[in-house]
Amino acid sequence: MSISAPRTRFVVLGLLCSEAMSGYDLKRSIDETVGGFWQESYGQLYPTLKQLRAEGLVAETAASRGERRRTVYAITDTGRAALAGWLAEPAQPEHTRSEIALKVFFGAWAPSGVVTEHLSATVDRSRAQVARFDAVLQALAAGNVPRTELVWWRLTIDLGQRVARARAEWAESALATLRSTHD
Amino acid sequence: MSISAPRTRFVVLGLLCSEAMSGYDLKRSIDETVGGFWQESYGQLYPTLKQLRAEGLVAETAASRGERRRTVYAITDTGRAALAGWLAEPAQPEHTRSEIALKVFFGAWAPSGVVTEHLSATVDRSRAQVARFDAVLQALAAGNVPRTELVWWRLTIDLGQRVARARAEWAESALATLRSTHD
DNA sequence: TGCACCATGTAATTAGTTACATGATTAC
């Protein structure tokens, strides 16, 4: 009995609270803002929007630009209530599956040198992620985000950066450990 | 074209490198060692074992204890090769979906006070996770794990602890920020 | 004239959880 099952719908509802958007806009929005800790595919977004509309949680505000067809969705009061309800529910414990962790864990059975490579890649990727969050932070400072949301966005980005930084530091320290251990 | 598709099989192969085990043993083993960053269900494990056996990556070493039926699987050379191949492949970037991050991100639309509760719960849960990793570390020190694996296990646990600690510190700092911001 | 981007969607497939069903053994 999963109480808070499909979370995709809540991401959609949450983003539509800020602004009415199309499926395409949502995808971009997700990639640009929450991309560091949440991702969605079109194959998931469009059917979700359809379903939310059928349930009356969002409303279609038909807005085609010229000949190009374009469906913009706005959140309804019912939608806002549903989102608030979900937000109030306790978050389920993080259900992580870290592939890099697994590959290190089984390092004893790996061809020599590959783990070192994985770790170097992890350092790079994690540092890049920190930088990406920095860019989002810059964009936020440059305006256009309402005060109400700003605090929360900053807090979330802070989480992303702390975790990414922790990962980077771990990978560096692991590389050092391996260097000192090797014969 | 997913190169490294079902990772469950590699967890199974990896654990069987240390010791031949039954499906039940594997589940326990996963929960106790890699549980912090990887989890599997019986519904996934038993079919996977069956399939691995069909492909010759593991072999059934029938070993029923008394009346109780019990199927113990051992890794084969082909299995070891398959694992080594997967370990050598670059790890795909972490595909995280953090529910707590989302709930904070949409904090502006939440009933007042609930985010604070989520953050407190996060502090507790993360601290508990650090402690659980400490327990695993203790168990490792108490022996029975071969030297070859020990280094790698320790490194992996270190990652788990660093990330959990980062999360705890973030939640604490977020709580402080909210306290100072509120009116 | 062709590429990059805007825009929407479906079908097939894979991955994974949860619930269910069954039964033996061990420790209290």
Add this chain to the structure above:
DNA sequence: GTAATCATGTAACTAATTACATGGTGCA
């Protein structure tokens, strides 16, 4: 005798990705 734990599995379902299919718009 009864509860916890050992032990194996299937069926139904949910979630989510990937690949495919289509077409408009703006610009160099």
